[in-house]
Amino acid sequence: QVQLVESGGGLVQAGGSLKLSCAVSGNTFSINVFNWFRQTPEKQRQLVASISSEGRTNYADSVKGRFTISRDNAASTVYLQMNSLKSEDTAIYYCNVFLRSGHAYWGQGTQVTVSS
Numbered sequence: 151q152v153q154l155v156e157s158g159g160g161l162v163q164a165g166g167s168l169k170l171s172c173a174v175s176g177n178t179f180s181i182n183v184f185n186w187f188r189q190t191p192e193k194q195r196q197l198v199a200s201i202s203s204e205g206r207t208n209y210a211d212s213v214k215g216r217f218t219i220s221r222d223n224a225a226s227t228v229y230l231q232m233n234s235l236k237s238e239d240t241a242i243y244y245c246n247v248f249l250r251s252g253h254a255y256w257g258q259g260t261q262v263t264v265s266s
Contacts, residue, residue, distance in 0.1 A: 151255075152177050175226060183203065216234045
């Protein structure tokens with residue numbers, strides 16, 4: 151079992167920044183990859199960024215150069231730094247992990263709203 155709790159969402163003007171946090175607890179040593187997804191009512195859930203247990207990162211093309219995923223092992227927290235935000239970044243952002251077993255766990259989501 152893994153528990154994920156997101157925080158840091160909110161309302162920001164276009165061009166601004168937000169930093170999302172995901173507190174991870176439980177069976178953390180079995181985690182293979184940490185992800186941030188986002189979803190809007192109009193679109194399917196989209197993978198935004200990921201970081202593997204070895205520290206390799208990957209980003210959706212739409213956020214490359216603007217978003218940075220990082221991990222603080224000591225604090226068991228995964229972050230998503232979002233800069234140069236655009237109105238199309240408005241979504242509910244979800245923290246997700248996949249275990250080496252293939253099981254997946256999700257946080258409850260945090261709303262990010264970018265006003266133009």
